[in-house]
Amino acid sequence: MEATGAEIVVRCLAEEGVEFVFGYPGGAVLNIYDEIFKQNKFKHVLVRHEQAAVHAADAYARSTGRVGVALVTSGPGVTNAVTGIATAYMDSIPIVVITGQVPTPAIGLDAFQEVDTVGITRPCVKHNFLVKDVKDLATTMKKAFIIAATGRPGPVVVDVPKDVTAHLTEFVYPATVEMRSYNPVVKGHSGQLKRAVQMLLEAERPMIYAGGGVVLGDASAQLVELARLLGFPVTNTLMGLGGYPATDRQNLGMLGMHGTYEANMAMQHCDVLLAIGARFDDRVIGNPAHFAREQRRIIHVDVDPSSISKRVRVDVPIVGDVQNVLTEMLSLLKLAKEKPDTAALNSWWTQIELWRSKNCLNYNRNSPIIKPQYVVEKLWEVTKGDAYITSDVGQHQMWAAQYYKFDKPRRWINSGGLGTMGVGLPYAMGVQLAHPDAQVACITGESSIQMCIQELSTCKQYRIPIKIVTLNNRYMGMVRQWQEFFYGSRYAESYMDSLPDFVKLAEAYGHVGMRIDKPEDVEAALKEAFSPALKERLVFMDFQTDQAENVFPMVGAGKGLSEMILAEEL
Amino acid sequence: MRHIISLLMENEAGALSRVAGLFSARAYNIESLTVAPTEDATMSRMTIVTIGSEDVIEQITKQLNKLVDVIKVMDLTEGSHIERELMLVKVKAVGPGREEMKRTSDIFRGRIIDVTDATYTIELTGTGSKLDAFLEAIDPAFIIETVRTGASGIGRGERSLKV
Numbered sequence: 171m172e173a174t175g176a177e178i179v180v181r182c183l184a185e186e187g188v189e190f191v192f193g194y195p196g197g198a199v200l201n202i203y204d205e206i207f208k209q210n211k212f213k214h215v216l217v218r219h220e221q222a223a224v225h226a227a228d229a230y231a232r233s234t235g236r237v238g239v240a241l242v243t244s245g246p247g248v249t250n251a252v253t254g255i256a257t258a259y260m261d262s263i264p265i266v267v268i269t270g271q272v273p274t275p276a277i278g279l280d281a282f283q284e285v286d287t288v289g290i291t292r293p294c295v296k297h298n299f300l301v302k303d304v305k306d307l308a309t310t311m312k313k314a315f316i317i318a319a320t321g322r323p324g325p326v327v328v329d330v331p332k333d334v335t336a337h338l339t340e341f342v343y344p345a346t347v348e349m350r351s352y353n354p355v356v357k358g359h360s361g362q363l364k365r366a367v368q369m370l371l372e373a374e375r376p377m378i379y380a381g382g383g384v385v386l387g388d389a390s391a392q393l394v395e396l397a398r399l400l401g402f403p404v405t406n407t408l409m410g411l412g413g414y415p416a417t418d419r420q421n422l423g424m425l426g427m428h429g430t431y432e433a434n435m436a437m438q439h440c441d442v443l444l445a446i447g448a449r450f451d452d453r454v455i456g457n458p459a460h461f462a463r464e465q466r467r468i469i470h471v472d473v474d475p476s477s478i479s480k481r482v483r484v485d486v487p488i489v490g491d492v493q494n495v496l497t498e499m500l501s502l503l504k505l506a507k508e509k510p511d512t513a514a515l516n517s518w519w520t521q522i523e524l525w526r527s528k529n530c531l532n533y534n535r536n537s538p539i540i541k542p543q544y545v546v547e548k549l550w551e552v553t554k555g556d557a558y559i560t561s562d563v564g565q566h567q568m569w570a571a572q573y574y575k576f577d578k579p580r581r582w583i584n585s586g587g588l589g590t591m592g593v594g595l596p597y598a599m600g601v602q603l604a605h606p607d608a609q610v611a612c613i614t615g616e617s618s619i620q621m622c623i624q625e626l627s628t629c630k631q632y633r634i635p636i637k638i639v640t641l642n643n644r645y646m647g648m649v650r651q652w653q654e655f656f657y658g659s660r661y662a663e664s665y666m667d668s669l670p671d672f673v674k675l676a677e678a679y680g681h682v683g684m685r686i687d688k689p690e691d692v693e694a695a696l697k698e699a700f701s702p703a704l705k706e707r708l709v710f711m712d713f714q715t716d717q718a719e720n721v722f723p724m725v726g727a728g729k730g731l732s733e734m735i736l737a738e739e740l
Numbered sequence: 741m742r743h744i745i746s747l748l749m750e751n752e753a754g755a756l757s758r759v760a761g762l763f764s765a766r767a768y769n770i771e772s773l774t775v776a777p778t779e780d781a782t783m784s785r786m787t788i789v790t791i792g793s794e795d796v797i798e799q800i801t802k803q804l805n806k807l808v809d810v811i812k813v814m815d816l817t818e819g820s821h822i823e824r825e826l827m828l829v830k831v832k833a834v835g836p837g838r839e840e841m842k843r844t845s846d847i848f849r850g851r852i853i854d855v856t857d858a859t860y861t862i863e864l865t866g867t868g869s870k871l872d873a874f875l876e877a878i879d880p881a882f883i884i885e886t887v888r889t890g891a892s893g894i895g896r897g898e899r900s901l902k903v
């Protein structure tokens with residue numbers, strides 16, 4: 171049976187088992203929308219801005235491990251989607267974005283709503299396609315899903331001209347497609363694995379530095395087993411949180427610019443570093459020259475060879491999938507005659523406990539003004555540490571990362587690489603739709619939340635009962651903090667004037683709004699928001715927090731990892 | 741260090757811009773870039789001449805390999821190889837300089853492929869540095885126009901870039 175291009179797009183999505191398509195219609199995709207109207211295999215979620223469609227698809231992917239799908243029209247639909255695509259790209263998130271394009275004969279003629287989609291998105295996708303012939307459509311869709319999900323995951327854009335969606339061809343969805351130019355390495359090199367294991371067993375001051383790759387590669391179980399077997403300390407990057415349980419003794423917390431004292435000190439002073447699915451980001455190791463001052467041997471496991479020896483030279487590179495490599499490492503370790511050096515490890519742990527005793531995340535718990543950290547701590551208690559937490563970008567993001575202890579992977583959904591303000595609300599939508607029975611909270615700031623606030627309407631339409639926790643400090647707090655520290659407290663344009671009444675705003679969209687001014691009301695508000703009575707409702711909590719609060723510890727830009735500013739030092 | 745990187749890629753629309761875009765986005769140098777289909781029309785072969793430290797070159801080859809359309813990458817400079825570039829030079833050829841120009845061209849094994857009363861067009865092939873040397877050997881005042889293809893390269897002996 172012949173099918174139109176539009177039917178083929180829709181049937182491919184059904185074949186892929188797609189549950190949700192987040193999108194927004196327009197001229198170039200009307201044929202596709204017409205086919206969506208006629209089917210019931212997947213649900214279409216109509217967002218209020220294309221950026222949110224991509225963020226929601228991205229969060230669906232982050233929280234489930236499956237490919238997220240967004241659909242937008244040509245021209246402005248695409249340019250609106252670019253922020254979402256770039257955000258997913260920087261954090262290696264598997265999504266497929268289908269974009270409408272002007273009809274093939276009109277391409278290049280400055281047609282109405284024409285943009286060079288493939289050109290505009292090229293630098294921020296894993297790959298993209300322009301489908302010029304309907305005969306290639308099904309294979310291209312298959313390729314898109316394979317490329318997005320395998321190797322180092324990432325966004326793939328499929329640009330479909332309007333005439334192609336009308337053309338007819340035989341529909342066959344291939345079970346798989348071989349690509350001679352695309353074969354990601356999965357298994358680690360056995361020689362390197364042996365060297366790595368040897369090095370781990372010889373270590374006196376070992377450290378495991380686990381990143382987003384552990385979450386993306388679903389290797390938490392293997393990581394936990396490895397760390398327990400060896401008795402080594404573990405730190406997570408911002409993207410790796412939940413990859414190793416936060417409440418476990420062996421976890422030193424997050425490292426990096428706003429990492430804990432103990433994690434950063436251990437990172438700087440270790441003699442053998444096992445980096446797993448982490449990319450030595452500048453927010454993580456600070457100044458590479460300072461990092462290199464201490465001698466250490468580095469084992470680096472990553473599925474993307476270009477992540478290895480990019481910012482820091484490593485001694486044992488292992489290209490492969492985290493799960494596969496860790497499983498191999500574990501079986502080699504179990505066979506090895508040598509055991510970790512217990513005496514050395516004990517004195518290393520003594521040192522680490524000394525660092526930990528600084529209690530670097532302590533804050534004033536007796537403040538008459540709401541401390542943002544307190545809200546996050548209470549949120550953790552009220553949700554029993556079992557919620558999905560999305561966040562926006564700023565101080566609140568760092569407090570969420572520091573004070574909500576993630577024990578499971580895929581629970582912490584945020585934009586690390588691009589640092590995109592505005593993701594929090596659409597992220598929470600994507601997560602809640604994927605996990606209808608789960609508790610989902612969005613920790614945000616009064617500035618960030620305004621960047622995709624229109625999605626409150628989408629939440630109403632689809633009855634998405636997320637809980638929004640706004641840490642309202644009336645400032646772009648993260649900007650204000652830098653201005654305080656590095657610009658002589660000249661707060662240029664970082665004050666958020668003329669804020670709306672968020673309670674009324676939430677109500678105007680048909681939701682529940684709460685304003686919380688006093689510390690003693692924090693817990694009750696959270697409990698109410700998560701109570702059965704409000705289970706079906708979106709609750710917007712506007713916590714009036716301390717304007718002057720800063721995020722500590724802090725490694726200044728360009729500084730070394732052990733050159734931290736701590737709260738007590740100010 | 742100067743490196744000559746050869747690669748095979750799918751002969752798809754936009755493939756060239758992926759490579760060019762990669763170099764500009766990551767601020768890598770391109771001295772020259774040449775591309776043409778191979779005997780198998782589904783593939784193109786590209787030769788990129790670039791300059792960078794060992795770390796940068798390592799990243800360049802890794803990033804090129806990462807491009808989904810790229811099938812295989814080889815750093816020719818890592819082993820013995822042959823490099824050739826074609827140059828066409830139009831020069832003034834008048835008076836006593838005319839004979840001199842012919843002689844210099846001969847020394848460099850150039851061929852005069854077009855002649856007028858006042859000009860020669862010379863074709864030269866060789867390594868980039870040989871072509872540079874020719875341009876240095878003649879008086880710049882005589883040069884009307886030059887066009888160079890950029891380097892192509894191939895491994896010596898058994899060394900080959902094949903799928």
Ligand SMILES: Cc1cc2nc3c(=O)[nH]c(=O)nc-3n(C[C@H](O)[C@H](O)[C@H](O)COP(=O)(O)OP(=O)(O)OC[C@H]3O[C@@H](n4cnc5c(N)ncnc54)[C@H](O)[C@@H]3O)c2cc1C
Nearest residue numbers: 381382383387408409426427428447449473492586587589
């Ligand atoms: C305001 C702000 C402050 C920040 N402060 C900090 C901070 O203090 N500390 C911090 O850590 N970050 C911080 N970040 C985040 C930082 O910018 C980076 O996004 C983050 O550190 C990168 O995490 P990662 O190294 O785990 O890499 P990711 O970006 O998560 O990359 C994952 C790596 O794993 C690899 N990989 C993927 N899948 C697999 C697989 N299956 N097998 C093997 N490898 C795989 C990928 O190739 C990649 O190299 C901050 C961000 C913002 C916006």
Ligand SMILES: Cc1ncc(C[n+]2csc(CCOP(=O)(O)OP(=O)(O)O)c2C)c(N)n1
Nearest residue numbers: 564565566591615616617618645646647648
């Ligand atoms: C789209 C976008 N624009 C600008 C920035 C730069 N930026 C980073 S944090 C921040 C302030 C965020 O303020 P708010 O949401 O109130 O969070 P707070 O830091 O106060 O907790 C800004 C402007 C960004 N990350 N993203």
Ligand SMILES: [Mg+2]
Nearest residue numbers: 615616645647
């Ligand atoms: Mg704020």
